[in-house]
Amino acid sequence: xxxxxxxALRGLTKRYDNGFLALDGLDLEVPDGAFFGLLGPNxxxxxxxISAVCNLIRVSAGEVRVFGHDxxxxxxRRLVGLAEQDVNLDRFLDVEETLRYHGGYYGMDxxxxxxxxxxxxxxxxxxxxxxxRAPMLSGGMRRRLxxxxxLMHEPRLVILDEPTAGVAFELRMELWAYIRRLHxxxxxxxxxTHYLEEAEELCEEIALIRGGRLIARDSAEGLRSAxxxxxxxxxxxxxxxx
Amino acid sequence: MITRLxxxxxxxxxxxxxxxxxxxxxxxxxxxxxxxxxxxxxxxxGLSLGSRIHHVDGVPYDTFxxxxxxxxxxxxxxxxxNSASVFQARFDRYLNDVLAAPMRxxxxxLALSIGGVVRATLIGGGxxxxxxxxxxxxxxxxxxxxxxxxxxLALFSSFGVIVGIYANSWDHTAFVTNIxxxxxxxxxxxxxxxxxxxxxxxxxxxxxxxxxxxxxxRYGFLGTSDVSVALSLAVTAALAAxxxxxxxxxxxxxxRLKP
Numbered sequence: 001x002x003x004x005x006x007x008a009l010r011g012l013t014k015r016y017d018n019g020f021l022a023l024d025g026l027d028l029e030v031p032d033g034a035f036f037g038l039l040g041p042n043x044x045x046x047x048x049x050i051s052a053v054c055n056l057i058r059v060s061a062g063e064v065r066v067f068g069h070d071x072x073x074x075x076x077r078r079l080v081g082l083a084e085q086d087v088n089l090d091r092f093l094d095v096e097e098t099l100r101y102h103g104g105y106y107g108m109d110x111x112x113x114x115x116x117x118x119x120x121x122x123x124x125x126x127x128x129x130x131x132x133r134a135p136m137l138s139g140g141m142r143r144r145l146x147x148x149x150x151l152m153h154e155p156r157l158v159i160l161d162e163p164t165a166g167v168a169f170e171l172r173m174e175l176w177a178y179i180r181r182l183h184x185x186x187x188x189x190x191x192x193t194h195y196l197e198e199a200e201e202l203c204e205e206i207a208l209i210r211g212g213r214l215i216a217r218d219s220a221e222g223l224r225s226a227x228x229x230x231x232x233x234x235x236x237x238x239x240x241x242x
Numbered sequence: 243m244i245t246r247l248x249x250x251x252x253x254x255x256x257x258x259x260x261x262x263x264x265x266x267x268x269x270x271x272x273x274x275x276x277x278x279x280x281x282x283x284x285x286x287x288g289l290s291l292g293s294r295i296h297h298v299d300g301v302p303y304d305t306f307x308x309x310x311x312x313x314x315x316x317x318x319x320x321x322x323x324n325s326a327s328v329f330q331a332r333f334d335r336y337l338n339d340v341l342a343a344p345m346r347x348x349x350x351x352l353a354l355s356i357g358g359v360v361r362a363t364l365i366g367g368g369x370x371x372x373x374x375x376x377x378x379x380x381x382x383x384x385x386x387x388x389x390x391x392x393x394x395l396a397l398f399s400s401f402g403v404i405v406g407i408y409a410n411s412w413d414h415t416a417f418v419t420n421i422x423x424x425x426x427x428x429x430x431x432x433x434x435x436x437x438x439x440x441x442x443x444x445x446x447x448x449x450x451x452x453x454x455x456x457x458x459x460r461y462g463f464l465g466t467s468d469v470s471v472a473l474s475l476a477v478t479a480a481l482a483a484x485x486x487x488x489x490x491x492x493x494x495x496x497x498r499l500k501p
Contacts, residue, residue, distance in 0.1 A: 016501055054342040058500050077344035088335035092264045104256020105343035109249075149339070 004068030006032045006157045006188035007053060012062035014048050014212075022048040024212035025062065030190060032067070032156075035183045037203030038192040041240060045212040046192045047085060050159050054082045066157060078106060081155030085162045085192075087142045089134035095145055096121065096130045099152050106153035113152075120148040123178070140171045147175065157188045164198060176202060196232045206232075208239045215239055253345035254353050261327060261357030265364070272323060272361050277368045280315045284308065284373060287433060298435050299466040308379045309463040310432030310456050313394065316366045317455070320358035320395055321402040321423060325415040327357055328406025332499075341500065347493035355399040355489075362395055379463060386471055387462025390478065394455045397482040398423075400489040407498045426452045436468050451481050 007030040014023040023045045030036045038046050051057040053064055055072050064071035067079050090098055096117050103113030121130050124144040129137060137145065143163070150158060160179070164172045179202065183189050193199050199206050200220045207217040216223060216239055220232055227235040248255060265272055288304030295303040331337035331354075340350055373379060381387060409415050430452035436444055447453050448469070458474035461467040467474065492498060 054338075056338050056341055056500055058496050074344035074346070077342065080342070082338075082342055084335070084338060086335060088338055090260075090336040090339070091330070091334055092267060093260070097263075101256055101260050102339060102343075104259075105253045105340060105345060107252045107344060109252065 003032045004065070005029045006034065006067055007190065008063075008065040009049070009052075010063040012049070012052060012064060013060045014045075014052060014057060015060045022212050023052070023062075026209070026212060026214055028207060028214055028217075030157075030188065033186055033188055035189045035202060035204045036191065037199040037206040038190065038209065039196070039199055039206055039236060040209040044209045046209060047161055048212075049209070050082065050084075050161050050190070050192065053159065054080060078153070079156045081150040081153065081158045083146045083150035083158075083160050083163050085165065087139075087146055089142060089145060089149075091133065091135050094131045094133050095126050095137070098134060098145060098149060102149050102152045108153060116152060116154075120152055124148045139166065140168060143167055143171065143175075147178070151182070155187070157190065158182065159190045161192050162194060163191070164193065164195065172198075196236055200232045208236070210240055215242075251349060253343055254349035257340060257345070257350065257353035258356040261354060262360045264327060265323065265357050265361045269364075272319065273364045273368065276315045276319055276365050277372060280311045280365075280369050281372055283311050284377065288377065299437075299464075299468075301464050301466060302378075304377045305379055305464065306435075306460075307433055308373055308377055309460040310427075310430075312366050312369050313391075313456050313459045314427045314432055315369055316362040316391070317394055317398040317427070317452070318419065318423060319365050320362040321398045321405070322415070322419060323358035323361045324355060324399050324402025325406040325409065325418070326402075328354055328403050329409045329412070329415055332406070337499070341496075348490060351400075351403065351489055351493040354403050355396075358399040358402055359395050362399075366391070380465075381463055382465035383462045383471075386458060386475070390455065390458035390462050390475060393475065393478045393482045394459070397455070397478065397485050400482070400485045403489050404485065404492065407492055423452075426450050427456075429453075430456045431468060432456060451477065454478050 007028070009026055009028040012023050012026045015021050026045070026049065038049070040046050048057065052059050053066065053071055055077065066076035069076035093101060099117035099120055100113045103116055108116065121127055124147065126141065126144060126148065129141055134142060134145065147163060164175055167175065179189060191199070191203060203220070205217065205219055206223060208215050216226065218226060223232065223235045224230070227238045229235045229238060284304065284307065288307050291303060297303065298306040370379070405415055405418050429447065430450050431447065436447040436453065439447060454469065454474040454477040457467040457469050458471060458478060461471045461474070
């Protein structure tokens with residue numbers, strides 16, 4: 001039976017109002033169930049790509065499909081969970097409310113949203129802070145809440161934009177373990193990171209982008225072989241210099 | 243039927259209740275403070291000046307100013323609430339959580355307007371309850387009062403959302419309150435009938451959109467107005483339709499909301 005890819009981008013182009021071309025006719029396909037990494041320097045277009053998939057920017061040209069649905073349809077939106085790079089939590093809500101309201105935005109009824117919020121609070125060890133408002137949380141707790149919120153509505157495609165940036169080593173290990181379990185349960189993961197070892201450790205496939213274009217795509221092993229490099233760091237340096 | 247409708251629009255209900263929750267969580271500042279300041283206006287202007295002015299349009303002065311003060315408190319509150327809520331959501335970027343969600347653009351627009359309506363209704367109702375023991379305020383034309391208030395709330399809640407979308411700083415939202423809404427409200431005849439103004443101020447007052455809203459609400463309460471009630475409702479409705487359409491366009495196209 002045909003399974004549409006989790007994500008299919010065709011000729012995706014984004015030129016901002018100031019003239020900056022962030023995505024330049026980018027084509028990319030992420031298979032259903034993949035653990036996919038997106039690497040590139042600042043300004044390469046990673047966050048713009050993610051924003052396009054999640055309807056947070058107006059696309060200039062091209063097509064974005066999520067599990068076969070146009071990305072701006074309600075069906076597509078229900079299937080995607082996003083943890084943004086910057087912590088963007090609602091300052092008026094406590095931890096439990098943040099999760100429950102998010103569930104509501106994604107169409108969950110109150111009972112289901114309450115049960116799922118409790119589950120997420122336990123999974124991410126937020127029980128002691130369940131009634132604390134987001135601005136009062138530590139950096140690590142906010143990062144956990146951000147991830148819990150992205151997973152609240154049980155999306156089939158989870159997009160993690162530098163989820164471990166600025167996170168302590170212990171929490172990073174915890175997040176890695178959780179993300180691995182999530183992937184093992186069949187969820188497709190699209191991860192952007194600046195930590196090359198993170199991409200190598202977690203991702204089955206990695207795409208390198210620069211200047212809004214895809215320049216390479218393979219497994220970590222395949223990329224090392226293609227670039228005749230000993231490590232992913234060497235691949236990255238060579239790819240970005242070429 | 244209602245259950246199915248609620249199931250179809252759970253996102254709208256969740257975001258709307260989040261907006262109402264925000265008002266109720268912070269109720270002292272956004273609800274009690276405007277009631278107290280409007281009561282002060284009634285005590286200072288109505289009860290002190292009222293003994294000198296006696297009647298306006300056949301109505302005691304302390305009674306005459308109550309509809310205008312209720313209108314002023316309600317429109318300022320709904321505007322301030324929605325402009326602040328939307329600007330904060332943009333500024334802290336938690337609006338992205340809403341924009342990415344499976345909600346239709348009109349649902350987001352409507353839900354973000356609800357907080358201001360809840361706040362204004364609490365203020366209007368609370369103020370009326372506080373005023374009734376002090377001043378005898380009748381509701382002579384509820385069939386005019388309710389649509390007038392509904393149109394005023396639609397106009398200023400959507401206007402608040404629009405300013406929240408366009409604002410680049412907190413100063414911008416306050417600027418509109420201080421430079422546009424407050425002067426137009428005062429000059430629209432909260433404290434006087436524009437019929438007593440000499441030319442050209444009398445004619446110029448008719449260019450003020452809030453003048454029509456104030457007169458429609460005053461007619462609903464007191465049965466008296468400086469201008470035809472049908473014209474007042476028509477002007478307010480036309481302005482509300484234009485502003486709601488502008489707000490709907492912003493959400494439909496993503497202009498200013500999505501780069």
